[in-house]
Amino acid sequence: MHKLLIDAPGEEVLLLGNEAIARGALEAGVSFATCYPGTPSSEIPENFFRISMESDLYFEYSTNEKVALEVGAGAAVAGLRTIVTMKHVGLNVASDPLMTLAYVGVKGGMVIINADDPSLFSSQNEQDNRYYARLSSLPMLEPTNTQEMKDMTAEAFGLSEELGLPVIIRTTTRLAHIRGAVRLGELKPIQTSAHFEKSPFHFVAVPAVARNLHKLLLEKYDQASEKSEQGPYNQVIGDGKWGIVANGAAFNYVKDAVSDLGIGDKVSILKLGFSWPMPKGLCADFLKGRDKVLVVEELEPINEDALRALAQEKGISAPIQGKGVGAFSRLYEYDPGMVRKAVAGYFDVDYEPSVVVNTSDLPALPGRPPNLCAGCPHRATYYAVKQVYGTDTVYPTDIGCYTLGLLPPISMADFVICMGSSVSSGCGFSRATDQKVVSFIGDSTFFHSGITGLVNAIHNNHKFTLVILDNGTTAMTGHQIHPGVDTTPLGVERTRISIENLVRGLGVEDVHVVKPFKLKKTIEAVKATMEYDGISVIISQELCPLFAKATGQFKKSKPFYVNQKKCKNHRDCINLLACPAMYLDGEQVEIDKNLCVGCSICAQVCPENAILPLKE
Amino acid sequence: METKRLVFIAVGGQGNLLASRLLGEAALSMNIPTVVSEIHGMAQRGGIVESAVLMGDVTSPIVSGAEADVLIGFEPLETLRALGKCNGDTVVITNTHPLPPFTVAIGQGAYPSPEKSLELIGAKVGKLISFDGNAIAEEVGNPLSLNMVMLGALIGSGTIPVGAEEMKKVIAISTKKAFLESNLKAFDMGMAKAN
Incomplete structure (x- = not known):
């Protein structure tokens, strides 16, 4: 049985933040789950995927986040409890349905999990998605630890149903990817189907309807404001004159700083867990009783600005500061030492930080970028x-x-901004310059948002080559399925969509399907695209070896070795390929037989034919 | 209880995320308040993978610069690179077996001499425990058991309140049968290195 399905209320288990969210949803009897994977949210759907195989939960990897939210909207409007998960930039993709789903509302509880990534551990930007709550007028919850991730998720469904609105839960990498103790609650039964009650004047957002819906949304927003005033997730801890306002992961750093500095009797902390709509009454009361206030929030100064505006409105004169205190800035995540130092500095508390060892005499260290x-x-x-x-x-x-x-x-990546941008920006580059353009996109990303760019390229007569790197899985985020995957080895039935048929169906005439480990043929196909006047597509098909190994599809080949008698040390192998299985032993290239999977590319590249399969 | 801040540093594929998770499980089984943090995603593709385990009266899941009580390095270059986490009292436990990054192979920088690295580390921190963990893993016939060796050395160092028995119980639950014996042996041999 899946570990998140254990029926053991009261038991304490160590869960990853994302597992805690999945468990919370199950404790609310979630029926319907959709997502597009993205770090740091991906473990939530991975768990749902496996849980759906042994329970009544409906789960799907949708084509992209917009689709996921719209699929979820159908289920939630019909009346099922629904969860939709994505990373922060995924919500950009889903922002179109989000904004008007807020008008239309939901019947079954809908929870949208949004995972922000301060410090960009695995993202192209570090935008602060608390703004989406403000933009959409939807309630936002911000947990601070694994227990709250479970509890808030479970309760968010009820909140959503009371308000008739989707509820956004915002996590960050330091919540999604921590493990902590979680006391389990009871699992609820899963409702497997609903009956949609038609109500076009609520659900069909044409202008005449939407004008009323906007008014209705603002009424719901006021109800949500009342709830955020009373909710257990917004609370004041302590009654000292020094005020600290904190949310999310940074709340922990504040709590530890106050304890480490021994100033618990002087400080009171306002913890904002139900952070939007902001509990204005609670905040104003808090500000009134303080000598000075420090706002500790990662990324944008959202609470800081709102509290300053509130202080102005209420005639409160206590100084309020956040960004600019100590090392607090709009950049990157905070850390415990930084917060401790800022708190000590702002409230003028004696504090001697730990002293880092002297690293000035260390030799220059070679980098170890991912590869x-x-x-x-x-x-x-x-x-x-x-x-x-x-x-x-x-x-x-x-x-x-x-x-x-x-x-x-x-060194073959010149431009990337977001999912799908390789294809559409290729249109721009090829039209605006006299340079050749070759765009690269993965199979999952192609389905996510590359197809529309390709349609554009064909329709507008652009001329470049698109290489679709089809490794049969969504590799980066942990091998999730997508519409082009053969799902049979995973034990689930999904209809597989052929990328080749799709591309040909769109009207691309110069299509080459290659096996990249057959280097000579692949190079011939690439050469043909160079000659072609129009859109060429190369589909490079070979399973991700990690995925193949994990799913029993790996065809074992003999590892290769360097025959040192033949090797003339050109080092084309290591210099052009930088395969992690290769290393220098003194001046000679060697291959680590434990890492080599026998793909043979180095052997095909070697001008001396000095790389050969290892004989057992 | 006293707060303990531990940093695990390794190269993608060396198994430090499993090690830190199992340590968290063992601590929880002893009712020691624990929080573990991990980094998933792009960095795991052959890059540096850091995880942290914090125990005791602490809720923050990460360790700031200069604040590690214990640094467990799975690879000597990465131990050296992570010295910014250490202060003069930090206990450093490191594997000495080098895993040169591909940047060295393509001529972008030189791999520092492991002997010199250990000398530098030893002179800066409270205590240095170093050994060839890969050799132990090879010896027990399970090259993937380096993480068990490192866990053993951590427990053997006596720096944290998690006992060997509790740790082994968690290893036993979480390991495939085929690897259990070699994992436990690797753990014991790692422990002996630190005692």
């Missing part, structure tokens, strides 16, 4: 394309493991 795995087919595809197109070609790329093509020696 494509040994046997990764992307390496072979990149090599083949570079052989033909060289270095002056513009290489727009996209979001996935292959973005690592940015790094030398591949």
Whole structure:
């Protein structure tokens, strides 16, 4: 049985933040779950995927976040308890349905999990999605630990149903990817179907209807404001004259700082867990009783600005500061030491921080950036394309493991902003410059938002080559399925969509399906695209070796070795491919047989044919 | 109880996330308040993977610069790189077996001499425990058991209130049968290195 399905109320277990969210949803009897994966949210749907195989939960990996939210909207409007999960930039994709679903509202509770990524551990930006609550007028909850992630998720469904609104829960990497103790509650039964009650004057957002719906949303917003005043998640801890306002992961740093500095009797902390609508009454009361107030929030000064405005409105003169105190800025995540130092400085408390060891005499350390795995087919595809197109070609790329093509020696990523941008920006680059353009996109990302760009490219007669790196899975986020995946080995039935048929169906005539480990043929196909006057598509098909291993589809090949008698030390293998299985032993290239998966690309690249399969 | 802040640093694939999770499980089984933090995603593709375990009267899930009580390094270069987490009292436990990054192979920088690295680390921190963890993993016939070796050394160092028996119980529950014996042996041998 899946560990999140254990029926043991009261038991304390160690859960990942994202597991705690999944458990919370199950304790609310969630019926319907959709998502597009994205770090740091991906473990939530991974758990739902497995749970759906052994329970009545309906779960799907949707094509993208917009689709996920719209699929979820159908279920929630019909009356099922629904959860939709995504990373912060995913909510940009889903923002179109979000804004008007807020008008229309829901019947079954709907919880939207939004995972922000301060410090950009695995993202293209660190936007602060608390703004989406303000933009949409939807309630937002911000847990501070694993227990709250479970509890808030469970309770958010009821809140959503009382208000008739989707509720957004905002986590950050330091909540999604922590493990902490969670005391389990009771699992609720899953409602498997609902009956949709028609009500076009509520659900069909044409202008005449939507004008009324906007008014209704503002009324619901006022109800939500009343709830945030009373809710257990907004609370004042302590009664000292020094005020600290905190939310999310930073609340923990504040709590520890107050304890470490021994100033618990002087401080009171306003913890904002139900952070939008802001509990204005509670906040005003808090501000009134303080000598000075420090706002501790990662990324944007949202609470700080709101509290300043509130103080002005209420005629409160206590100083309120946040950004600019100590090292607090709009950049990156906070950490416990930084918060302790800022709190000590702001309230003028004696504090001697730990002293870091002297690192000035350390030698220069070689970098260890992430790298494509040994046997990764992307390496072979990149090599083949570079052989033909060289270095002056513009290489727009996209979001996935292959973005690592940015790094030398591949150095074939020139532009990336968001999912799908490789294809559409390729249109722009090819039209605006006289350079050749080759865009790279992964299979999952192509389905997510590459197709519309390709339609645009064909319709507007653009001329460039699109390489679809089809490794049969959504690799970067942990091997989730997508519409092009053969799901049979995973034990689920989904209809597989052929990328080749899709591309041909759109009208692309120059289509090449290649196996990248057959280097010579791949290079021939790339050459053909160079000659073609129009849109060419290369579909480079080879399973991600990690995925293949995990699903029993890996065809074991003999590892390779360098025959040192033949090797003339050109080092094309190591210098052009940078495979992690290769290393230098003194001046000679060697291959780690434990890491080599036998893809043979290095052997095909070696001018001396000195790389050979290892004989047992 | 006293707060303990532990940082695990490793190269993607060396298994530090499992090690820190199992330590968290063992601490929880002893009713020690614990929070573990991990980084998933892009960094795992051959890059540096850091995790942290905090125990005692603490709710923050991460360890700031200079604040590690114990640094457990799975690879000597990465131990050296993580010294910013250490102060003069930190206990450093490190594997000495080098895993050169591919940047070295393509001529972008030189791998620092492991002997010199250990000397530098030893002179700066409270205590240094170092050994060839890969050799132990090879010896027990399970090259993937390096994380068990490192966990063993951590418990053997006596720096945290988690007992060997509790740790082994968690290892036993979480390990596939085929690897259990070698994992426990790796753990014991790691422990002996730190005693």
